Amino acid sequence: FAAGGLIALTDTANIQGDIATVGGHVDRAAGANVSGEISNDLRRPFELLLPGGDIVTPGPDIQVRGNPVYDAIWSAFWVMMRSFLWAALAVLVVLFAPASAERVAQAAVDKPLILGSVGILTILVVPAVLIVMAITICLLPVSLVGFLALSLGWAFGIVALGVETGKRLAALLKQEWALPVSAGIGAFILTLVTNGLNSLLFCVGWLPALLIGSLGLGAV
Secondary structure, X not given: OEXXXXXXXXXXXXEOOOEEEEOOEEEEOOOOEEOOOEEOOOOOOOOEEOOOOOEEEOOOOOEEEOOHHHHHHHHHHXXXXXXXXXXXXXXXXXXXXXXXXXXXXXXXXXXHHHXXXXXXXXXXXXXXXXXXXXXXXXXXXXXXXXXXXXXXHHHHHHHHHHHHHHHHHHHHXXXXXXXXXXXXXXXXXXXXXXXXXXXXXXXXXHHHHHHHHXXXXXXX
């Protein structure tokens, strides 16, 4: 396919397919072989591979479908990037609030069932209350602050669980890591596993992430 360009086919050219041009020109030598058709308009469907990986079929009913290979690569890359971001956040949090992170982690270890239930109950009840408050308009600022606090609590809980994961991994490897290092490595592994499961298991992959997030939120 060529748009506004030149397709030059020499005597040894062998095209196993069609040629389509838009404002372009085909310079075809006598010995060039084209098994399909040569079209100078868009009435016939043809496929274009976009830089983003999507395959576009122009025409009256334009179709766009994903490239499975590209989608798989992008999904794996995005999972890794999210885990790196969580690791960076964990390092920053522990640098400024190490004692708080360790207290939350210890609480989650001591009472996982109770605090996990508290976290799930919080997720079910608090957003509904905040939405009702937002509807009243007068309490909209309070609602926004509440959603922000809920999000920060969720993130802090995951960071704290990352701290505990890193400390246990260090003990397993018989290493002594500084607390920020343990937090970064632990958060990376914890989120990599949960996000990976979420990407691979579409039906139930979200459940581990929900349970871990709920435990962390309940501990906070």
